[in-house]
Amino acid sequence: MVAAMTLSSDAAVAPVQLQRFGTAERWVHRTIGILLLILIITAALLFIPDLGGLVGNRQTVRRIHEIVGFALPIPLLLALLSRAFRDDADRLNRFRPTDWQWLRSRDRRSGRIPVGKFNAGQKLNAAFSLGAILVLLATGTVMFFSSYFPDALRTGATFVHDWLSIAFIIVVVGHIYMAFNDATARLGMRSGSVPESWARREHGEWAAEELGTAAPND
């Protein structure tokens, strides 16, 4: 949908804005971001001896990590109530042949290969992040209720939790790095809308769809 249509004579001074994210999506993103930040900080304190030693109070740090960890899925579940979130989840789930082309190509930023609302990297990031959150939640639950599980499973859960969290932190840092390099993308997540010019460049198919010149594709 077009958030603000302007007369063509005003187009140069008041660029058209496209609505990219709804309130629910922005709040979910923000909440998950804050919770993950707390989880990463407490994880570093629990995991890296020389950092943990500076703060000590292991029991308290551990309690915070556990509470925030169990709270993490709540915003995701609440988000499912939002139509816009479910629609975007559908788009993220759908990989098209052009997505694989886009990933393999060297000129993926040129706009030659059409990109919908989300590019293939964003789709992979979303799928990996959801998978990682679910696996970390499951292994964390085994670690939390450890007395109900045999030693081998506890050790196995700790192993998966340790190494997957390292991988996940690297991906989260990558996500922040990509956002750091694109102020407009950040604006889109902060305010909900993006200028048409940015949308045409980064997500051409989606821009066409929003402007009513093409049918929704992904």
Place this chain on the structure above:
Amino acid sequence: MGRRIVLGMLGLGAVGVAAGRWLSDGVTEVVASTAPGLANVLPATGGFRIYTVTSGYPEYDPATYRLAVNGLVRDELSLSLADLAALPQTGITKDFQCVTGWRVANVPWSGVLLRDVLTAAGVEPGGAALHFTSFDGVYTESLTMEQGMAPDVLVATSMFGAPIQEKHGAPVRLYVVPMYGYKSLKWLSGIEVVRDVIPGYWEQLGYDVDAYVGTSNGRSDDPVV
């Protein structure tokens, strides 16, 4: 496709949990033989995880540090680091097993056997248990006299051939070979001979008082012998 990635990760996660003990031993072995220093930074590669119950590491001055031995003893002692160094020294190389599951293999420790310290003080009749205190001001531990007199309980001053590091309990800690790590109190400052066992910090929070590796706390690890 996204769904397939998520399901694939759940599957891999389950395989990882099932094979985790074996994989984790493999990683530990590879790291130990190629980059042993890594374990200090990433405990997931086989190193110690550092647990403290207070903020930071408690400070001490090597010149004024004293280990107090009191309670039901003939002679109350106040041992400086030099006094400890003058007592018979014993070296023990054994695994360190934590009740949360991690184990560090073949750690070389040395110091004075607890029984040599107790013999120097002279245990009075009725002294049937030991109460240990840490100069972190909070942590405590316990042993029965019989457990404490065993030839594998060390008042350790050295680890890996060097003075014990701050994070490992400098300058003096316990190393109770056959028991889970929480019995090996760090930053040791007091040994009191008492009549009855006084449960220590974790024991008041539900952990077993007799913490033998493999037969306590609902675990079945290989014993450390």
